[in-house]
Amino acid sequence: MTDTAGKAIPIGATMFGGWRPLAARYPFVVVSAIIITLTVLAAVFAPLLWTTNPLDLNPLQRLRPPSEASWFGTDQFGRDIWTRVVYGTRVSLAVGIAVAVLSISIGLFIGLTAGYIRILDGIVMRVMDGLMAIPGVLLAIALVSLSGASLTTVIIAITVPEIPRVVRLVRAVVLTVREEPYVEAAIAAGTSLPMILIRHVLPNCVPALIVQATYVCASAMLTEAILSFLGAGTPPEIPSWGNMMAEGRAFFPIAPRIILFPGAALALTILAVNVLGDGLRDRLDPKLARRV
Amino acid sequence: MPPVLNVENLTVQLPAGADRLNAVEDVSFSVAPGEIVCVVGESGSGKSVTAHSIMGLLPRRQFTIASGRVLLEGGELLTKSAAEMRAIRGDRISMIFQEPMTALNPVMKVGDQIAEVLDIHTDLNEGERRARALEVMEAVRLPDPERMIDAYPHQLSGGQRQRIMIAAALVLDPALLIADEPTTALDVTTQAQILKLIKELRERRNTGVLFITHDFGVVAEVASRVVVMQHGKVVEQGTTEEVLRRPKHDYTRMLIRSVPSLSPPARAPIDNEPIVLQTNNLTKTYVSGGFFAKRRVVEAAKDVNLLVRRGETLGVVGESGSGKSTVARCIARLIDPTDGAILIKGADVAKLSASALRPHRKRVQIVFQDPYRSLNPRRNVGASITEGPVNFGMSPQAAHERARELMRLVGLDPDALSRFPHQFSGGQRQRVCIARALAMEPEILVADEPVSALDVSVQAQVLELIDDVRKRFSLAVLFITHDLRVAAQVCDRIAVMHKGEVVEEGATAAVFGAPQHAYTRALFDSAPGRNFEFGKFET
Numbered sequence: 001m002t003d004t005a006g007k008a009i010p011i012g013a014t015m016f017g018g019w020r021p022l023a024a025r026y027p028f029v030v031v032s033a034i035i036i037t038l039t040v041l042a043a044v045f046a047p048l049l050w051t052t053n054p055l056d057l058n059p060l061q062r063l064r065p066p067s068e069a070s071w072f073g074t075d076q077f078g079r080d081i082w083t084r085v086v087y088g089t090r091v092s093l094a095v096g097i098a099v100a101v102l103s104i105s106i107g108l109f110i111g112l113t114a115g116y117i118r119i120l121d122g123i124v125m126r127v128m129d130g131l132m133a134i135p136g137v138l139l140a141i142a143l144v145s146l147s148g149a150s151l152t153t154v155i156i157a158i159t160v161p162e163i164p165r166v167v168r169l170v171r172a173v174v175l176t177v178r179e180e181p182y183v184e185a186a187i188a189a190g191t192s193l194p195m196i197l198i199r200h201v202l203p204n205c206v207p208a209l210i211v212q213a214t215y216v217c218a219s220a221m222l223t224e225a226i227l228s229f230l231g232a233g234t235p236p237e238i239p240s241w242g243n244m245m246a247e248g249r250a251f252f253p254i255a256p257r258i259i260l261f262p263g264a265a266l267a268l269t270i271l272a273v274n275v276l277g278d279g280l281r282d283r284l285d286p287k288l289a290r291r292v
Numbered sequence: 293m294p295p296v297l298n299v300e301n302l303t304v305q306l307p308a309g310a311d312r313l314n315a316v317e318d319v320s321f322s323v324a325p326g327e328i329v330c331v332v333g334e335s336g337s338g339k340s341v342t343a344h345s346i347m348g349l350l351p352r353r354q355f356t357i358a359s360g361r362v363l364l365e366g367g368e369l370l371t372k373s374a375a376e377m378r379a380i381r382g383d384r385i386s387m388i389f390q391e392p393m394t395a396l397n398p399v400m401k402v403g404d405q406i407a408e409v410l411d412i413h414t415d416l417n418e419g420e421r422r423a424r425a426l427e428v429m430e431a432v433r434l435p436d437p438e439r440m441i442d443a444y445p446h447q448l449s450g451g452q453r454q455r456i457m458i459a460a461a462l463v464l465d466p467a468l469l470i471a472d473e474p475t476t477a478l479d480v481t482t483q484a485q486i487l488k489l490i491k492e493l494r495e496r497r498n499t500g501v502l503f504i505t506h507d508f509g510v511v512a513e514v515a516s517r518v519v520v521m522q523h524g525k526v527v528e529q530g531t532t533e534e535v536l537r538r539p540k541h542d543y544t545r546m547l548i549r550s551v552p553s554l555s556p557p558a559r560a561p562i563d564n565e566p567i568v569l570q571t572n573n574l575t576k577t578y579v580s581g582g583f584f585a586k587r588r589v590v591e592a593a594k595d596v597n598l599l600v601r602r603g604e605t606l607g608v609v610g611e612s613g614s615g616k617s618t619v620a621r622c623i624a625r626l627i628d629p630t631d632g633a634i635l636i637k638g639a640d641v642a643k644l645s646a647s648a649l650r651p652h653r654k655r656v657q658i659v660f661q662d663p664y665r666s667l668n669p670r671r672n673v674g675a676s677i678t679e680g681p682v683n684f685g686m687s688p689q690a691a692h693e694r695a696r697e698l699m700r701l702v703g704l705d706p707d708a709l710s711r712f713p714h715q716f717s718g719g720q721r722q723r724v725c726i727a728r729a730l731a732m733e734p735e736i737l738v739a740d741e742p743v744s745a746l747d748v749s750v751q752a753q754v755l756e757l758i759d760d761v762r763k764r765f766s767l768a769v770l771f772i773t774h775d776l777r778v779a780a781q782v783c784d785r786i787a788v789m790h791k792g793e794v795v796e797e798g799a800t801a802a803v804f805g806a807p808q809h810a811y812t813r814a815l816f817d818s819a820p821g822r823n824f825e826f827g828k829f830e831t
Contacts, residue, residue, distance in 0.1 A: 181666035182676070184626050185725070189680030189732060190653040199679075203670040 029279030032272035039269050043089040051083035054239040063255050075244070075258045076251050084239040085261050091240035092221045092269060095155055099220035100213045102159045107166025108209065112197050114167065115174025125171070128164035136161035137223060141232045149235045154227060158220045169212055173205045207284035214277030218270045225266050241266045294366065295322035296467040296500035297346065302360035304338075304345055307353075315341040315355060317524045323468060323500040328491070330503045330511045330532075332547070333521035334747035339504045342521075343470050345370075346502070347387055348377040365467055383413045386461035390473040392453035396445040402453075403429075403441030406460045413464055428463045429456075431496075432489060451482035458489065465497060472504045479611035480774065484818035487514050506747065508551045509777070509821030512536060520544045537830050550752040551826040552777035554819060556800040559784055565601040566637070568768035569623065569656075569736050572597060574632035574642070576618050592618040594792040595632070600736070600768040605759075607771045607783030607800070609815070615792040616772045620740045623770065624658045625649055636736065654684055657729035659758075661741035663721035667713040673724045674709030680732045691731070698727040701764075702757060719750035723757060730761060737762070740772045755782055776819045780804055788812045 042049060050071075058078030066073045072081035114124040131139070136158075143157035177183060183200050191199070227233030228242025236243055241262035248258030304316040316338040323329045333339045344350045346362050348369060362369040364384060372380070381387075389395040397405060406428060407421040416424065422441070429437035432455045445453055454474060461469055471490065475483040491514055494501050505511060511518055511532065518535040520528045520543070528541040539545045574596040580588045593615040600606045608616045622629040625641060634642040641652045657680075660666040667676050677698065678691035686694070696706035702723040713721055722742060729737055739758060743751040759782055762769050773779050779786055780800060787797040788809065796809040807813045816822070 180668075181660035181662060182668045184621075184624075185658065185660065185666055185676075185728065186668075186679060187626060188624050188653060188656070188658050189728070190650055190683040191679060192683075195683075199671070200668050203668075 026279050026282070028275050032275040032279070035268060035272035036276060039089050039272075040093065042086050043093050046086045046090060049086050051086050052080050054079065054084045054087040055237065056080075063251065066257070072261045073255070073257050075248060075255070081244075081258060081261055084244055085241070085265050087239045088241040088244065088262055088265065089269070091151070091234060091238060092224065092266070094151065095158065095224040096217040096221040096273070098155045099158045099162060100217040102155070103162035103166055103216055104209055104213050106159070107163045108170050108202075108205065110163070111167040111170025111205075112174060112201065115171040116178065116193065116197060116201070121171075124167070128167050131161065132164045134161070136219075137226055140223060140227055141230065144227065144232045149233065151234055151238065154224060154233050157227070158223045162216050162220065166209070166212060166216070169208055170205050173208060174201055177201050177204050210284060211277055211281040214273055214280060218273040218277070221266065221270055221273070293325055295324045296365055297323040297502065298361070298363040299342070299346065300361040300363070302342065302345060302362060303358040304341055304350065305356045305358045307355075312523065314358070314524050316345070319360070319521070319524075319526050321519045321526065321529055323502050325467070325500050326494055326498040327516045328494055328501040328503050328514050329517045329519060330505055330515035331519045331521060332505060332508065332511055334506060334547075334749065336523070337521040338524035339521050340472060341524075343387070343472050343502065343504050347381060347385060347470060348372065348374075349387075379413070382409050382461075382466075383464050384466050385468045385470060386464070386466045387470040387472065388454070388457045388461050388474045390476050392450055392457050392477065393445065395457055396453055398445050401442050401444060402448065402456045403443075406456065406463055409460055409463050424463060425459075428459045431462070431493070432456075432459045434459070449482075450478050451485060454478060454482075454486055455489070458486075458493070462493060462497065462499070466499060468500045468502065469494075470502045470504070473506070474503075475510065476505075476507070480776070480820075481611065481814060481818040483510075483820065487820065490514060507820065508536070508548060508748070508826060509819065509824075512821030512824040512826075520547070536824065536826070539829065545829065546749060548829075549827040550748045551821075552752070552755075552775075552781040553826065554777055554780050554804070554822055556780040556783075556804050559800065561799060562601050562604045562784055565603055565766075567599055567635075568602050568637055569600040569770065570598070570633075570635040571619070571623065572633040572635070574598075574619060574622060574634060575630050576615075576622055576627065577630045591792050593622065593629075596789075596792075596794055598770075598787055598794070598797075600770055602735075602768055603762065603766040604784045605762060605769040605771050605782055607773060607779040607786040608789055609773060609776065609779050609786055610789035611774060611815075613791075614789040616774075616789045617740055618792075619789070620658065620738045620770060620772045623736070624656050624738050625653075626658070654680065654732040655734055656736045656738060657732050657734040658738040658740060659722070659725050659729055659742045661744050663718045663725060663745060664713075666725050667721055669713050672710050672712050673716070676713075677709070677724065677728045677731050680728065684732075694731060695727070698730055699724075701730070701761070702727045703753075717750075718746055719754055722746065722754050726754075726757060726761065730765070733765075734767065736768045736770065738770045738772070741774065742771075743778060744773070744775065751778070758782065776816065788815065 056079060061074050061078040062076055064070060064074040070080045070082060072085065074080055110124060114121045139161045140157040143160060144153050147153050177200065183196060186196050186200055224233055224240065225242035228240050229246045231246060233242055234240045244262040245259045251258055300320050302316055302319045303314055306312060306315045319342055321329065331339045331342065341350065341355065345357060346369065357370055396402065403422065403425050406425040410416050410421045410424055426437050426441060429441060434440055434452060434455050448456065475486050478486060487510065490501060493499060503514060515532045517531050518529060519526055520535065522543050528535060528539060528544045535544060536548060539548060574593060576593040578590045578592055596619055598606060608619060610616045621627045623634055629642050632642060633640045636652060636655055641649060667673060674692065674695055677695040678688065681691040681694060682688055695709055699706040699709060704720060704723055716724065742758065743754050746754060755778065758769065761767060771783055783800045785798060786800050786803045787794045790811045796803060796807065796812045803812065807816055
């Protein structure tokens, strides 16, 4: 290191300039981003997408194969499958995003506190270990059955088992950052504990959390579908992909499309979110980089 | 005698977009049997790339060897296949690294790590391998090899680990030993032993040694010939006498002149200034262990009594583990002392609670060793400098104005306040850290190894800056260092620490002139190049 160095590297170049090469290197990430965008658009503009009312029963039109009128055919109650798949994106995205936001915010708060306040650390982390010992789906089923089925309950039930993982991640970052000399310099400069956490520790957690949020989002969508499929999830009147598959199960031999279309939508969305998460991780957290 | 190693016009390209085209450009030198050739240069000079290209260990994706030849005992190395290079490495060339802890496998007995080399390159059976390992451990002067051969790396000291590394490197009697900063991570007394060992081994075994270093003291100690590198090019080479006494190139002269002298300059004693900082029987005890581990009590600092007057620099000198950093961190109250008093202008702050301590915080500021970690990478340096004053109620505008002033004072462009740490070099970052400390208008500046991570030419500038701000603001400076040369130049008084205790204390000239304690004498005797007066050139 010579003192002549220290050339100006524009911040933008390091933060965003690398996105274009990223697209060339990871075509799947770009495809995933497009799929996710389409999913979001479908959820927002569902009524405009040549759909009918997803709850309309039509006993005369039961189990019809795909046609001009109903693109994906109809189910055992004569409901339009295309309509229900499109409306299903609303449930999946709502659950995925809500769980990601909730579990990251709660986990961040607990993780910061546990990582920095040593007395709390032992207690909080043992509680988290306990939560992690119970399978997530099992815990979610228990929580839903305790409080009755609604979209809110499902979101809470999926959030709770996701929190410990976020807490561990945040705590790990806090434990490394708190030893850094710049944090000690801030202490010597009289910075209060909350300010140290917000100014110095939090920004170092953000990249890891963004990546973690995508994984939480994907896994929440999957858990929601599992819960609905088992009948412990969103109430049956709400058109969610899990519900559709659960109801179509009995008709699988004669009308496999009732399960296949929502199943494919679910698989595609979750895959896209996961691949996007991997891409973000490679970009934001080069230490963990692994080829997608 | 034909040379063991001949490097001819070696050019290694850096990947596109790096700060220069070639990592190494048109480098030529040779190493004869039984000769120690030192390659000296500052960081980024290409010395390690040179060593790694000889070993065939360059990461292929980043570096391309554009031209040149590397001949080992007359045979070209650059055209060899990976398998052929593997056969040569360890057998004909071997390498020792800077960090003996990470270079050894922590879950493998050290004897097995030496024997592994034999297992790969020879047909010896297990018993013979063990015998050879014992023999070579004896040769590198490890105490009690019979017992040590079954030890794991963590059971050995840093110096012993480096000896194991050297033993593994020498077990097959290579023609060439490449040593990449082998003593940089070691304490000075251990370094002296390892340097002695390397000198002895090359005499006994006639091995050619390529010794990479940044330390001119080490060069004066071991080198037969010296190659000086800058920005990937060889600027000068010749015998040690020639290069150190009669350097031709300006860069070499500048480097040698930057090496601080071991003889302290005359300083007027500072006796009538008020005492700013005083510690009385300062003690810090660490207790480890718990449920499963045995309770262990470590006295990191024991009954430390120090005293610093206004405008005075007190040097705390010692090796790693001597407790000097513990003392510094206690005084800055980054850790809580177990016992004793810390008096800042007579007020005891040793036991104050966080809130009671707050008004005293700004009176003690600290500058850390590693300039790469002491600034938050995600905040611009302006935010780092103004953080403290704003905490204590200064308005952000006023703090910013003050920061601009301080940037000028430490020799940086005030407009650089909006830049981020990665846009500065190591020396510049250390200047920013000094500005940050000064922003609090402290009375005491604790400098914890502030120049140890810097190149020698930058080191001189930062030391000058610290001395300058001491005079300008009449600061009491507590200067922690392991480097005797640096201590000799900047300190008014010196306290020598050993195993948590101050063993000797006095005016710098007195301690350097006539050390009283046996440990101090051993420490001074280990300083590399102590018999060499740097910067006195003959024409």
